[in-house]
Amino acid sequence: MGKKQQTWELRLYVAGKTPKSLTALQNLKKYCETHLQGQYKIEVIDLLVHPQLAEGDQIFAIPTLVRKVPEPIRKIIGDLSNEEKVLVGLNIRPVKQLRVE
Amino acid sequence: MPRLLAKSRTGINGLDEITVGGIPQGRTTLICGGPGCGKTLFSMEFLVRGAIEFGEPGVFIAFEEKTDELATNVASLGFNLEKLQKEKKLRLDHVHMERSEIEETGEYDLNGLFIRLEHAINSIGAKRVVLDTVENLFASLTNEGILRAELRRLFHWLKEKKVTAIITGEQGEGNLTRHGLEEYVSDCVILLDHRVINQVSTRRLRIIKYRGSVHGTNEYPFLIDENGITVLPVTSLKLDREVSLERISTGMPSLDEMFGGKGYYRGSSILISGTAGTGKTSIAACFVNETCKRRERAVFFAFEESPAQIVRNMKSIGLNLAHHVKRGLLQFHSARPALYGLEMHLSTIYKIVKMVKPTTVVLDPITNLASVGLNVEVGSMLLRLIDHLQGEGITVLVTALMKTLDEQMDEGMSSLVDTWISIKDIEANGERNKMLYVMKSRGMKHSNQVREFMISNDGLKLVEIYLGPGGILVGSEREEQKLQKLTGKDLQDQQQRGLMARRRQENAMPKNQN
Numbered sequence: 312m313g314k315k316q317q318t319w320e321l322r323l324y325v326a327g328k329t330p331k332s333l334t335a336l337q338n339l340k341k342y343c344e345t346h347l348q349g350q351y352k353i354e355v356i357d358l359l360v361h362p363q364l365a366e367g368d369q370i371f372a373i374p375t376l377v378r379k380v381p382e383p384i385r386k387i388i389g390d391l392s393n394e395e396k397v398l399v400g401l402n403i404r405p406v407k408q409l410r411v412e
Numbered sequence: 413m414p415r416l417l418a419k420s421r422t423g424i425n426g427l428d429e430i431t432v433g434g435i436p437q438g439r440t441t442l443i444c445g446g447p448g449c450g451k452t453l454f455s456m457e458f459l460v461r462g463a464i465e466f467g468e469p470g471v472f473i474a475f476e477e478k479t480d481e482l483a484t485n486v487a488s489l490g491f492n493l494e495k496l497q498k499e500k501k502l503r504l505d506h507v508h509m510e511r512s513e514i515e516e517t518g519e520y521d522l523n524g525l526f527i528r529l530e531h532a533i534n535s536i537g538a539k540r541v542v543l544d545t546v547e548n549l550f551a552s553l554t555n556e557g558i559l560r561a562e563l564r565r566l567f568h569w570l571k572e573k574k575v576t577a578i579i580t581g582e583q584g585e586g587n588l589t590r591h592g593l594e595e596y597v598s599d600c601v602i603l604l605d606h607r608v609i610n611q612v613s614t615r616r617l618r619i620i621k622y623r624g625s626v627h628g629t630n631e632y633p634f635l636i637d638e639n640g641i642t643v644l645p646v647t648s649l650k651l652d653r654e655v656s657l658e659r660i661s662t663g664m665p666s667l668d669e670m671f672g673g674k675g676y677y678r679g680s681s682i683l684i685s686g687t688a689g690t691g692k693t694s695i696a697a698c699f700v701n702e703t704c705k706r707r708e709r710a711v712f713f714a715f716e717e718s719p720a721q722i723v724r725n726m727k728s729i730g731l732n733l734a735h736h737v738k739r740g741l742l743q744f745h746s747a748r749p750a751l752y753g754l755e756m757h758l759s760t761i762y763k764i765v766k767m768v769k770p771t772t773v774v775l776d777p778i779t780n781l782a783s784v785g786l787n788v789e790v791g792s793m794l795l796r797l798i799d800h801l802q803g804e805g806i807t808v809l810v811t812a813l814m815k816t817l818d819e820q821m822d823e824g825m826s827s828l829v830d831t832w833i834s835i836k837d838i839e840a841n842g843e844r845n846k847m848l849y850v851m852k853s854r855g856m857k858h859s860n861q862v863r864e865f866m867i868s869n870d871g872l873k874l875v876e877i878y879l880g881p882g883g884i885l886v887g888s889e890r891e892e893q894k895l896q897k898l899t900g901k902d903l904q905d906q907q908q909r910g911l912m913a914r915r916r917q918e919n920a921m922p923k924n925q926n
Contacts, residue, residue: 326523334518358524362531365524369508372553373523383513388553390518400515 319343319351319401320380324365326358326373331390335374338391346403376401417624420468420540420576423461424454426643430628431619435600440567440577442597444588445604450615450636451580452477453486454604455542457640458578460491462540463501468576470540471503471532475548479504489640500536505529509552516554522562526569533573541570541577550591567596588620599623605631614753617643633755642759644796655679659856660807663702664695666874667833670850670859676831677855678771679805681798683826685812686835690846691867692811693717695833696774697726697733698872699809703772704736710772711743711764715780719744730871743768749780754793757781761797765806773801777811798828830854835865838886845887848874864890 323339325332336355343351358365358373368377372388378401387400398404419433428434435441435458443451459470474482482504483493496502505528533541546563553559570577579597581589588594594601601621607614616631634643659674668675676682682699684692696712703710714722722744723733736742745764749757765773775797781790794810801808810829826832832851837844848865850858863874864886878885878893885893 324524326527331519331521358527362527365528365531366505370524371507371509371522371528371549372520372525373527374520375524385515386513387515387517389516389520392518396515396517400517 317350317381319347319378319403320354321351321401322354322356322368322377322379324356324358324368324370324373324375324377329373332374334390334392335376338394338397339376342391342394342397342403346398378402419625420462421466422458423465424457424641424643425639426632426634427617427641430617430632430643431600431622432626435576435578435602436622436625437576438571438574439599440570440579440597441600441602442579442581442589442594443602443604444581444583444594446583446606449583449604449606450634450641451604452482452544453489453636454641455544455578455580456482456486456491457489459502459540459542460486460493460496461640463496468539469501469503469536470542471505471529471536471538471575472542472544473529473532474504474506475509475543475545477506478508479506482506488638489636490638491640503532503536503538505532507548509548511552514552520555520558522549522559522566526566530573533575539575541573541575543577543579545580545582547581547589547591547593563593564596604634614755635755635759637756637759639763642762644755644758654805656805660706661702662695663698663700664872664874666863667695667848667872670861670863670874671831671853672857674856676807679802679807680830680854681802681828682807682809682831682833683812683829684809684833684835685814686846687814687837690835690837691865691872692813692835693722693776694726694729694867694872695835696776696809696811697722697729697731700742700772700774701726701731701733701736703807704733704739704741707741708772709741709743709768709770710736710774711745711768711770712774712776713761713764714744714746714776715749716777718746728869729867730869743770754781754790758793758797762800765801765804770806772807772809775808775810777813779813795828841887841889843887847877847886 321339321343323336325335339353343353356364358370368375374388374390376387376391376397378385385400385402387397391397418437419431419435420437421428421434422431443454445451456472459472462468462470472482477485486493493502493504497504507525507528529541532538546566549559549563550556579593581591581593584590588601588603600619600623603618603620605616605618607616615634615636617634618631619627619629632643634641656678658678659671659676660678661675662668662671684695686692700710700712712722717725723737726733733742737744743764745760747757747760778794781793798808798810831853833848834851835846835848838847846865847862849862850860862877862884864877866873866875875890878890
C-alpha cells in the first residue's frame with residue numbers, strides 16, 4: 312500500500328441500543344479490524360440523543376453507516392450482516408482472500 | 413350527543429366548503445393524482461394557510477424537491493417560505509435519497525425518518541405535517557417488506573402525534589396510488605386530476621372518501637393562480653338571496669319608459685340579445701355610463717373588443733367613458749375567451765369583482781365563451797357567475813350574440829335572467845332598421861310594444877314606430893310618413909291661409925273698385 316496511508320472516517324447512526332444497532336456496530340468493528348487496521352475511525356451517533364444530526368447526513372433509515380472520508384460519501388443501511396456488500400459499498404479492498412481459512 | 417369528527421380548516425378557497433369544514437383533524441389525508449396535477453402546491457397551501465391564518469405551524473417533508481427549489485416554486489403563488497421558516501411557523505426538510513449512494517445489507521428500519529420528523533415537529537410545535545411524496549421511498553429502497561411495515565407504523569405514529577397530516581401519492585394504473593398507499597390511509601382521500609378537453613386544460617378535484625363526514629361527491633373544478641388554489645363548488649347554488657325594490661335607470665330615458673319609466677331593478681340580471689351590429693354593446697355602455705354618473709363603480713368584461721376600442725366607439729354616440737375610467741369608477745377587463753379555460757374566466761371575474769366591489773357588472777358578449785367549452789359547461793358557468801354576482805347584490809348585464817334571427821337563446825340563460833331585451837334587424841326597402849322589444853321583465857310593468865332603436869351622435873334613442881294602415885313603418889318610411897303628416901298639415905295650413913287671404917282680398921276688392 313506504500314506511503315499513501317489514508318484514514319477512513321466512518322459514522323454509524325443508531326437510535327438507541329437496539330439489537331440491530333449493536334449487531335451493526337459489532338460487524339463494522341470486525342470488518343475494520345480485519346481490513347483497515349489502524350487506519351479507521353468510527354463515530355457512533357445516537358439520534359435519540361442528537362436528533363438534529365439526522366438532517367445533515369440525510370439519514371432516514373437506522374442503522375446507517377456513512378463513509379465520510381475518503382470522498383465521495385457513501386451510505387450503507389442495515390445491520391451490515393453481509394461482509395462482501397459492506398466492503399463493496401465502502402469500496403474497501405480486502406487485505407487478503409477471505410475464504411482462505 | 414356523540415362527538416362529531418373534528419376538522420382542520422385548509423384555508424384553501426372552496427375546499428372547506430366542499431368538505432364541510434376541512435380535512436379530518438389529527439388524522440392523515442391522502443392526496444393523489446397524476447404528475448403535474450398540483451399535489452405539492454395543494455399540500456403546501458394547506459401548511460402555509462395553516463401557519464398564517466389558523467396559527468398552526470407546519471412541517472413539510474419533501475422527498476422529491478429540494479427545499480430551496482420548493483420555495484422558488486411556490487413563490488409564484490405568493491408564499492414566502494423563507495419568512496415563515498424564520499418565524500418558526502414552517503419547517504422544510506428535504507429527504508434526499510439516491511439509490512446509487514445507498515447499499516442495503518441486513519435488517520433496518522426507518523427510525524431515522526421518524527426521528528427527523530419528530531425533531532421537526534417538536535422544534536416548532538407543528539400541528540400540520542405534509543409528506544410529499546412518501547412513495548419515493550419505494551424507488552430508493554429495495555426491501556418492500558420493511559417499507560410497508562414501516563409506512564404502516566408511520567401513519568399510526570402520525571395519528572398518535574395528533575398532527576393533521578397530508579401525504580401525497582402519484583396515481584398508478586388501476587390504483588389510486590402506485591404503491592397502494594390508500595390501504596394505509598383510511599380517513600380521507602382526495603383525487604386531483606388535470607385533463608384537457610377541446611385543447612383547454614381543466615383541473616378537477618374529487619373527494620373519494622371521507623370517513624365520518626358528509627362531503628360533496630362531485631368533481632369540482634379548481635384553479636391554480638397567483639393567489640393559490642381555488643376550488644369552485646358548482647352546485648352550492650341556493651335560491652335564497654334578498655331582493656331589492658330599488659329601480660335604476662337604464663341610461664336611456666326612452667328605454668326606462670318601456671319599464672314603466674323607472675328602469676331595471678337593482679341587483680337583477682339583464683340579458684340583451686341580438687344579431688351582430690344591433691347595438692348591444694351600446695346599450696350596455698349606456699347603463700355603465702349611468703351607473704358611473706351615480707358615482708357607483710362598474711366593471712366591464714369585454715370578450716370581443718379592447719378597452720380602448722370600446723371607449724372610442726362609445727364616444728361616437730356621445731358617451732364619455734374615458735372620464736369614468738379616469739375617476740376610477742369604471743374598469744375594463746378584456747380577454748379573448750380562448751385565452752384560458754372557463755374556470756379561469758370565472759375565477760378572474762370573481763376576483764376582480766371581489767377587489768373592485770362594483771354595483772354593476774357587464775359581460776359582453778357571453779356567447780363568445782361558448783367557444784371554449786361545451787355548451788353544458790358554459791351554461792353552468794354562467795349560472796354560477798350570475799348567481800354569485802346577484803348574491804352580492806350586483807346588477808349584471810350580459811349581452812348575447814345571436815347568429816340567426818330565430819335562434820333560441822339556450823345557454824340556460826333565459827330562465828336565469830330577470831329582464832330580457834331583444835333587438836332584431838329588419839331589412840326592407842334597401843335599408844336595415846333595428847327593432848327593440850322587451851321579451852320579459854320580472855316583477856314590473858313593461859311595454860309590450862316594439863320600438864325602433866336608433867343610434868345617433870347624440871346617443872341611443874327609441875322611437876315609436878308608425879302603425880299605419882299599411883302596417884308597421886320603420887326607418888325612412890316612418891320618416892316619410894311623419895314628414896307627409898307634417899307637410900300635409902302645412903299644406904293644409906297653407907291652403908287655409910291662402911283661402912283666408914283670398915277671402916280677405918275678395919272682401920276688400922269691391923271697396924277698391926268703388
